[in-house]
Amino acid sequence: MDGNGRWAEARGEPRTAGHRAGIEPVRMCIREFARRDVRALTLFAFSSENWRRPESEVATLMALFFDALDREVDELHANGVRLRIIGDRRTLSVRLQQRISEAEARTAPNTGLMLQVAVSYGGHWDILEAARNLARKVASGALRPEEIDAAAFSSELQLGGLPDPDLFIRTGGERRISNFLLWNLAYAELHFTDVLWPDFGIAELEAALADFETRQRRFGMVRAPRAAGGRP
Ligand code: IPE
Ligand code: MG
Secondary structure: OOOHHHHHHOOOOOHHHHHHHOHHHHHHHHHHHHHOOOOEEEEEEEEHHHHHOOHHHHHHHHHHHHHHHHHHHHHHHHOOOEEEEEOOHHHOOHHHHHHHHHHHHHHOOOOOOEEEEEEEEOHHHHHHHHHHHHHHHHHOOOOOHHHOOHHHHHHOOOOOOOOOOOEEEEOOOOOOOOOOOOOOOOOOEEEEOOOOHHHOOHHHHHHHHHHHHOOOOOOOOOOOOOOOOOOO
């Protein structure tokens, strides 16, 4: 979700106004993907590197997460959404960590859209954490190094047992992944749009899905496997 700052600056407003305006597209995406029976949606809200922004911008973003958790969890729960926060939550305030745990526990039994929000997340960090967890298991004798295959490795990642994303959407004009789900995006179809995140509406979402429909997914093979290639 990129482009909040530029959206605000173009209006002569502070960058934080862009972050506020970015909330409505988040609500729209959750609603639309849930309605379309998409299995999982992962939103990149705040990266490990975003801590290097001005203190006041970071504080506003953290306050927005806290308030959004407060305000939105009832509705997410009512719509059967299972919410999980992925990222290094030890870097968040204790207050925010508590609010996250409550929201996760409350929505854990839900079987609708699996919604992941990446906060203080980095793809390198995710892979390193998985490696450290596996190393601990090997050191304790619970696991042999030969048993570390792709399935064992990916089960230690933040997305755990979730299927790999089919479609990656980046707004805001940059054509890069910026340390998002590095392992999991191996075969994702990449969709880039110049639209700034606060302007990402249903039409843009439908354009991204239509773009996805045109892709031929072969996963390194000559033909697409029969079970794959459907809607994300
Ligand atoms: C994305 O918008 C939101 C976060 C990273 C939290 P930006 O804040 O990166 O907006 P630009 O890229 O400066 O326009
Ligand atoms: Mg940006």
